[in-house]
Amino acid sequence: MNKQLRRPVIAGNWKMNKTPAETSVLINEIKPLVKDAQCGVVVCVPYTNLQAALEATAGTDIKVGAENCHWAKSGAFTGEISAEMIKSLGVAYVIIAHRERRHYSGETDLTVRDRTRAALDAGLTVILCVGELLWEREQNITMEVIGKQVKIALSGVSADELKRIIIAYEPVWAIGTGLTATAEQADEVNGAIRSLAASLFTQADADRLVIQYGGSMNAKNAGELLSMPNIDGGLIGGASLNADDFSAIVKAAN
Numbered sequence: 001m002n003k004q005l006r007r008p009v010i011a012g013n014w015k016m017n018k019t020p021a022e023t024s025v026l027i028n029e030i031k032p033l034v035k036d037a038q039c040g041v042v043v044c045v046p047y048t049n050l051q052a053a054l055e056a057t058a059g060t061d062i063k064v065g066a067e068n069c070h071w072a073k074s075g076a077f078t079g080e081i082s083a084e085m086i087k088s089l090g091v092a093y094v095i096i097a098h099r100e101r102r103h104y105s106g107e108t109d110l111t112v113r114d115r116t117r118a119a120l121d122a123g124l125t126v127i128l129c130v131g132e133l134l135w136e137r138e139q140n141i142t143m144e145v146i147g148k149q150v151k152i153a154l155s156g157v158s159a160d161e162l163k164r165i166i167i168a169y170e171p172v173w174a175i176g177t178g179l180t181a182t183a184e185q186a187d188e189v190n191g192a193i194r195s196l197a198a199s200l201f202t203q204a205d206a207d208r209l210v211i212q213y214g215g216s217m218n219a220k221n222a223g224e225l226l227s228m229p230n231i232d233g234g235l236i237g238g239a240s241l242n243a244d245d246f247s248a249i250v251k252a253a254n
C-alpha cells in the first residue's frame, strides 16, 4: 500500500484550551518525550498561544499550527485572522474545516475551499478535516459525504500544492465522545479518500498524501489504528492536552 512513501504526522488539536503560560508548560513537558520521534509532530493551538508555542518549540522538530484561518488576505473582517498573519509569525500548519467550526461557526464546503486556497497561497501546510455524521454513516452515504467535502476543498489545488495538504478523517460521531472508529472502519474510509485523490490527481500523488485519523484517538488505541495501511498519523483532541498521552501516541506512530 506504499505506506513507506509517507511520513506519519501526529498533530495535537488543543481546541479552546490553555493560556500562553500553560502552553509553555505543556510544550516543555512534551519536548523531551518526543525528541526521538520519527514521525512529524505538530501542536495546533489557539491564536493567542501561537507565539508562546513557537518560542517553546524553538530548536526542536515540533511544528506549530493554528486552528483556523480566514480566506481573505486582509480587510473588514472583525475578529478574524488571515493565513498571512499566521505565516508571518513563523507558523507552518493550519487546521481547516474542523467539525466544530462546521457545526458552531457556519463553515461550509465553499468557505473551506476558500480558506484552503488562502492557506496554500500563504505557504502554510493545511490539515483538512473531513467526516460524516452518525446518521450519514447509518444511511450508507459516508463516502458520498466525504467525497463531496474532499472534492470541493481540493478544487483548484495543484499537484504541487497537494504536497502541503494533510487530510484528517474525523468521523463526527467519534469526536470527543470516547467512541472510536474501528481500525477497519477508519482504514476503509482513508483508503477511499486515497482512491479519490488518485482520480483527482495521479496515483503517485495519492500515494504521497498523508491521511490521518482523528476521533477519540488515545494512548491505548493508537497502535492499532496507526498500524493500518492507510492511516498515516492522527489528529488528537483531548489526549493532546496531556504530555504522557500525546507522547505515547507519537511513540505508537514511530
Ligand code: 13P
Pocket (backbone or CB within 6 Å): 013, 098, 170, 174, 175, 176, 177, 178, 214, 215, 216, 217, 235, 236, 237, 238, 239
Ligand atoms: P478527540 O481526540 O478529543 O476526540 O478530538 C478529536 C478532534 O476533534 C481532533 O481534531
